[in-house]
Amino acid sequence: MEVQILIALQICVVVAIYAAFRVVFEKNTLRKLPFLNVVSFAVSGIIVLIIPQPLALLAAGAYLIGTALGSNAIASTLAGDEEG
Numbered sequence: 348m349e350v351q352i353l354i355a356l357q358i359c360v361v362v363a364i365y366a367a368f369r370v371v372f373e374k375n376t377l378r379k380l381p382f383l384n385v386v387s388f389a390v391s392g393i394i395v396l397i398i399p400q401p402l403a404l405l406a407a408g409a410y411l412i413g414t415a416l417g418s419n420a421i422a423s424t425l426a427g428d429e430e431g
Contacts, residue, residue, distance in 0.1 A: 356396045363389035380422055387414035 366385040373379045391407040398406070
């Protein structure tokens with residue numbers, strides 16, 4: 348791999364690990380959600396950087412859309428609980 352790709356990959360891994368720790372150790376559920384989105388962005392970036400195929404973009408996009416829908420479902424459920 349090229350040096351630029353390795354640097355970008357290392358940055359994505361560091362960001363993903365930091366956000367994962369924040370998700371695990373944060374007590375407030377509403378504060379966890381942005382970090383959960385950051386983890387999904389970082390993982391999709393890692394997928395694209397590791398797999399040197401054009402189809403990797405499609406796989407990363409599908410993963411990102413799926414995790415975004417899941418996060419939105421969680422947030423909608425929590426928002427519905429607060430209103431009622």
